[in-house]
Amino acid sequence: MDEFRELIDNLSSEDERERAFAVEDIVFDSVPGAIDLLIERLSIEPSRFVQEVIVNNLKTFKGLELVDKLLPLLNSDDAYIRNAIIDIVSCQDENAFSSIKALLSDPDKDVRKFAVDILFQLRSPYSAELIVTVLKDPDINIVITAVEYLGRLEATDYIAMINDIILNTDNLLLRCTCLEVMAVIGNQQSIETVRHLYAAHTSINQLELYSYLKFLATKGSEADLPLVFSLIKSKGKTMAKEIINTLQGILERASIEFLTPEIMSDLAAYIDSDINSINKYELLLFLADFQNEEILPILLKYAVSEEKLLCLGAVEGIGVLGKKEALPVLRQVKDTVSDSDILEAVDKSIENLDG
Amino acid sequence: MKILIVDDSEMIRNFHCYILKNAGFEVITAVDGADALEKLYGSDQQIDMAITDINMPNMDGYTFIERLREDSEYEDMPIVIVSTEDELKDMERGYQAGANVYIVKPTEPELLIENICMLLGK
Amino acid sequence: MELSIEDFISIRNLVYEHTGMHFGENKVYFFKKRLQKRMEIHGFSRVNEYIKYLKYFDRNGREFQELVNLLTVNETYFFREFSQLEVFAEVCLPEVLEKKKKSKDRSIKVFSAACSTGEEPYTLAIILREMLDDNECWDVKVKGVDIDENVLETARRGIYDKRAVKDVPPLYLEQYFSSSISGRFELKPEIRQMVSFEHVNLMDRKALRYEKNYDFIFCRNMLIYFDDASRKQVVERFYTMLNKGGLVFLGHAESMSRITTAFKVRRVNGYVVYQA
Numbered sequence: 001m002d003e004f005r006e007l008i009d010n011l012s013s014e015d016e017r018e019r020a021f022a023v024e025d026i027v028f029d030s031v032p033g034a035i036d037l038l039i040e041r042l043s044i045e046p047s048r049f050v051q052e053v054i055v056n057n058l059k060t061f062k063g064l065e066l067v068d069k070l071l072p073l074l075n076s077d078d079a080y081i082r083n084a085i086i087d088i089v090s091c092q093d094e095n096a097f098s099s100i101k102a103l104l105s106d107p108d109k110d111v112r113k114f115a116v117d118i119l120f121q122l123r124s125p126y127s128a129e130l131i132v133t134v135l136k137d138p139d140i141n142i143v144i145t146a147v148e149y150l151g152r153l154e155a156t157d158y159i160a161m162i163n164d165i166i167l168n169t170d171n172l173l174l175r176c177t178c179l180e181v182m183a184v185i186g187n188q189q190s191i192e193t194v195r196h197l198y199a200a201h202t203s204i205n206q207l208e209l210y211s212y213l214k215f216l217a218t219k220g221s222e223a224d225l226p227l228v229f230s231l232i233k234s235k236g237k238t239m240a241k242e243i244i245n246t247l248q249g250i251l252e253r254a255s256i257e258f259l260t261p262e263i264m265s266d267l268a269a270y271i272d273s274d275i276n277s278i279n280k281y282e283l284l285l286f287l288a289d290f291q292n293e294e295i296l297p298i299l300l301k302y303a304v305s306e307e308k309l310l311c312l313g314a315v316e317g318i319g320v321l322g323k324k325e326a327l328p329v330l331r332q333v334k335d336t337v338s339d340s341d342i343l344e345a346v347d348k349s350i351e352n353l354d355g
Numbered sequence: 356m357k358i359l360i361v362d363d364s365e366m367i368r369n370f371h372c373y374i375l376k377n378a379g380f381e382v383i384t385a386v387d388g389a390d391a392l393e394k395l396y397g398s399d400q401q402i403d404m405a406i407t408d409i410n411m412p413n414m415d416g417y418t419f420i421e422r423l424r425e426d427s428e429y430e431d432m433p434i435v436i437v438s439t440e441d442e443l444k445d446m447e448r449g450y451q452a453g454a455n456v457y458i459v460k461p462t463e464p465e466l467l468i469e470n471i472c473m474l475l476g477k
Numbered sequence: 478m479e480l481s482i483e484d485f486i487s488i489r490n491l492v493y494e495h496t497g498m499h500f501g502e503n504k505v506y507f508f509k510k511r512l513q514k515r516m517e518i519h520g521f522s523r524v525n526e527y528i529k530y531l532k533y534f535d536r537n538g539r540e541f542q543e544l545v546n547l548l549t550v551n552e553t554y555f556f557r558e559f560s561q562l563e564v565f566a567e568v569c570l571p572e573v574l575e576k577k578k579k580s581k582d583r584s585i586k587v588f589s590a591a592c593s594t595g596e597e598p599y600t601l602a603i604i605l606r607e608m609l610d611d612n613e614c615w616d617v618k619v620k621g622v623d624i625d626e627n628v629l630e631t632a633r634r635g636i637y638d639k640r641a642v643k644d645v646p647p648l649y650l651e652q653y654f655s656s657s658i659s660g661r662f663e664l665k666p667e668i669r670q671m672v673s674f675e676h677v678n679l680m681d682r683k684a685l686r687y688e689k690n691y692d693f694i695f696c697r698n699m700l701i702y703f704d705d706a707s708r709k710q711v712v713e714r715f716y717t718m719l720n721k722g723g724l725v726f727l728g729h730a731e732s733m734s735r736i737t738t739a740f741k742v743r744r745v746n747g748y749v750v751y752q753a
Contacts, residue, residue: 017689017717020713020716020717021686021717024682028682048418048738048739049713049716049737049739052709052713052737052738052739053713056706056709056710056713059706077444077448079409079410079415079416079417079418079448080415080417080418082410082415083410083411083412083413083415086412087412109439110439110440113410113439114410121412140461141439141460141461144366144461145364148364148365148366152365171461172464173366173370173461173462174461176366176369176370176373177366180366180369206377207370207373207374207377207464210369210372210373211369211373238376238377238379239376241482241483244482245481245483248481277502278482278502278505279482281482281505282481282482285479308503309502309503309505312506316506341506341507344506344510345506387734388738389733389734389735389738390734392734392742393499393732393733393734393742393749396742396743396744396749397499397732397744397749399747413734413735413738414738418738422741422742425741
């Protein structure tokens with residue numbers, strides 16, 4: 001026991017290094033009562049470094065004893081400790097479920113929320129089953145969190161409950177969360193629910209529009225295009241990401257070869273507008289999927305841009321479009337640029353056009 | 356004006372992005388306090404404010420704020436806490452760490468924008 | 478190949494979560510090419526199929542590691558990441574030297590993890606030689622470690638070809654290397670004796686336990702190849718090896734944030750360094 005005595009004493013050494021080594025050795029040497037020793041030290045340890053060493057070493061233990069000793073610390077006043085407990089317990093396996101399940105009905109809403117976080121981070125096939133039980137929690141933050149996690153877990157089995165929640169809530173954030181989850185795991189009923197809820201789309205809340213577009217990106221149809229194009233005019237810059245994803249999703253599913261003249265000119269204007277280069281890059285590449293004759297001139301124009309992403313998008317797009325009359329411009333670009341990514345893309349596109 | 360949004364929930368990050376972008380701000384996001392510090396120090400662009408959660412893995416919000424305040428470059432940067440923790444002791448802890456404003460979730464968009472504008476002197 | 482920005486961001490976040498490596502938007506093409514290589518091998522035609530595979534079916538992280546291997550450029554040569562070394566030489570090192578002069582401490586210790594064939598530790602030795610105003614008065618030790626005994630043998634020989642010295646400033650090449658008839662370059666003894674090499678497995682619990690008082694640790698493009706738990710273990714060791722205020726330098730696309738929060742994040746002339 002003396003050998004252990006020294007180790008245990010070193011846990012309170014003045015030297016950070018010594019304390020850290022003591023933690024490692026206590027675990028490695030299987031000192032009896034290691035879990036208790038470490039948990040006790042975790043709460044009073046002033047050094048973040050040593051706290052992390054304790055947390056990393058506690059993670060090597062498995063089993064109910066550890067879980068049951070840690071869970072009470074979820075009530076700690078120290079945010080680091082609370083979150084460290086979530087971290088450690090999330091590394092456990094399904095044996096921890098029974099203890100965590102009990103916390104789902106804890107009177108403290110914060111503890112209930114932490115339990116949901118742990119269930120999500122455990123990423124077990126049974127996590128969703130338990131998370132679903134808090135969809136009727138009185139605290140709305142917990143409901144919102146649960147919905148988000150069901151989406152992240154792609155828990156399609158429970159979509160009906162989410163279709164129901166969106167119909168029965170006033171809370172903006174919860175509706176947005178439902179929409180974004182329905183974008184991932186939505187079914188036919190989801191599409192009908194959303195159609196019903198947002199029938200008069202002129203009245204959709206500005207903030208909700210973002211989530212609504214995300215839904216349309218995976219579930220929308222050509223009938224939704226007028227709304228998307230109207231948004232290009234009013235929110236083209238702030239909602240660029242969402243708008244572009246939605247356009248791509250809808251037009252891809254529509255499997256069309258030629259864009260209508262209106263869509264063609266709106267897209268051309270969009271690319272010319274004041275949006276970020278990365279968005280223009282994406283749009284240029286996207287255009288190359290269609291056969292309208294206006295597209296090649298647009299790509300040729302941007303192929304000689306000095307901005308890397310614009311040039312790159314255009315050059316790649318030209319390669320996809322496959323029209324041989326673009327070869328002179330490609331060769332010109334090859335002679336003038338030095339960026340390795342662009343040069344590689346140019347070569348690839350020239351190869352596509354030549355072959 | 357560029358604002359850093361720090362939250363481990365993707366949905367909250369998204370929602371705060373919508374609120375801020377809608378009001379004309381540029382945003383950059385981080386998944387926890389450690390990621391936030393990395394983005395702040397690793398970015399060559401000026402960041403004008405941080406909006407942070409408290410309970411996050413890796414590095415919680417209080418630690419993030421305290422580390423920021425230790426650096427003279429960031430001792431005056433406006434910081435807003437947005438958290439589910441709603442007790443007085445949590446708010447006191449937040450102000451003690453160095454936050455300027457404490458808002459309880461779920462976020463009320465107008466309230467957030469009001470406070471941001473107030474802090475940025477607009 | 479179609480890589481929507483949405484998918485690019487997904488994969489980029491996945492890579493960051495697992496390795497701490499971060500890539501800017503201007504790397505979208507770079508990413509796309511490498512993704513395509515891996516997808517072709519598996520027969521995936523859509524990026525989101527590959528992302529799903531990485532998330533849910535890559536049991537032992539092997540596919541992830543293959544992707545990471547492609548995403549990192551694995552060459553080693555003298556003065557690699559030159560501007561980061563400039564920051565070390567012109568800002569960080571002088572700061573440490575000033576402090577040491579005040580406390581009459583005349584030792585400088587620098588550690589190079591995964592030093593391979595020695596280019597990095599020798600580069601650091603050259604920089605130290607250049608930056609220390611009075612070399613006689615400083616006790617300078619540079620230690621390079623690697624798990625591969627073969628590369629260490631090469632490192633100890635200190636002889637390099639043209640490719641390895643391509644970025645060495647001409648003045649230093651002349652001053653610190655002697656060129657041989659075969660066109661190779663040999664480091665002069667004054668640099669070679671500043672550096673020691675040791676065979677170390679960083680995953681060994683006992684490894685480096687007794688090493689301390691280091692001022693700088695260079696660990697560039699190594700941690701990304703480790704899994705989560707191993708990375709934490711290695712970095713823990715770095716912390717115990719460093720003096721208070723000592724600095725860790727990682728590769729320019731790497732970060733500590735997924736590994737530990739024990740270090741203070743500092744920005745020095747546009748570079749992120751980690752301080753104990």
